[in-house]
Amino acid sequence: MKFRVLSTLFLLTFANGICESEDFIHQRPLLVAEFGSSVILPCSHSDDFINSVSWYKHSFGKKPLLIAYSEHGSGSITYQNGFNNLNKYHIRTGNGCFNLTIIHLEEYDFATYYCAVRFFNIVKFGEGTILLHKESDEIRSTTVLQQPVSDRLHPGDSVTLQCSVISQICAGEYSVYWFRHSSGHSHPGLIYTRDNRSDQCIEKSENGSSAQSCVYSLSQTELKPSDAGVYYCAVATCGKIHFGNGTKLIIEDLQFMWNPITLVLATLNIMTMIVITILLIVIQKIHIRDTLNHPRNQWKKVITFSFLTV
Secondary structure: OHHHHHHHHHHHHHHHHHHOOOOOEEEOOEEEEOOOOOEEEOEEEOOOOOOEEEEEEEOOOOOOEEEEEEEOOOOOOEEOOOHHHOOOEEEEEEOOEEEEEEOOOOHHHOOEEEEEEEEOOEEEEOOOEEEEEOOOOOOOOEEEEEOOOOOOEOOOOOEEEEEEEEEEOOOOOOEEEEEEEOOOOOOOEEEEEEEOOHHHEEEEEEOOEEEEEEEEEEEEOOOOHHHOEEEEEEEEEOOEEEEOOOEEEOEOOOHHHHOHHHHHHHHHHHHHHHHHHHHHHHHHHHHHHHHHHHHHHHHHHHHHHHHHHO
16 A cells, blocks of 8 residues: 555656656747638647647636547547537647647637646646737738837846837727746736826827827836746737737846856955965975985985995
8 A cells, every 4th residue: 555655656746747847848829810711739749658638728718628639649539528510620640749720710719729748647738829810901900019129138127118009999998918928937927907098199090090009118127037038018909909029038147247246256266276276386396306306315325324334
């Protein structure tokens, strides 16, 4: 009985250690597609020690639904929750991949999709793929633009991200959201939200249609290495949410190079090594000199003793 408990605990610990690896499963964080088109959601994973692979669909405000799963090495796919009846969700398996294809995209297909693997009774989810609707040029009503950050950033710096929104005027206010996606998070996380204010926008009329142009800013102060990632500006208006192209922040950690305490310690270590090296050279020279002089002195003593004896 004790052996079984210990074996179970060992397997659980081993599985948890394997599944916590950052390279265990990969997904694209964001995909944009138009109505009626088809899209492939890739999922690459490690083949080591897994029992099954699966896809989940998570629509906003609803519980996640299991689309399908496949026992590792079986080659067969089992669909769940009626997804096989839609004839639009198709999964292709391969060596280390489990890709989901969705054809003839409709409104309810735009959601977040998670690829997951199972080992023993531990399930590891990927970062998730957000599938967003891209309006065609003919019906585009909202444009969200983000400017890249050209300056090099270091810990302790400050930066301001800008988001320009051009949209048609709809009844009611709209909201602006900021998301951050980084390697340390399983999926893009909401970090800031604000409601629209009239003093932030400028209205203009062209060809009989009214539109407004707004500029929003997100200030980040006292940056840390963990703040690095891609920041997305999103605008909810006219019953839809529109994402910007993203702004990537790269924070170079130069703390080790410029920390005064580190510099002093490094300088002292270098000086200590120089002193030790000089002492070793001096000691070595003294030792060599004594070694060369020692046989000559011994020879003189032998000659003197022999002369006195005679």
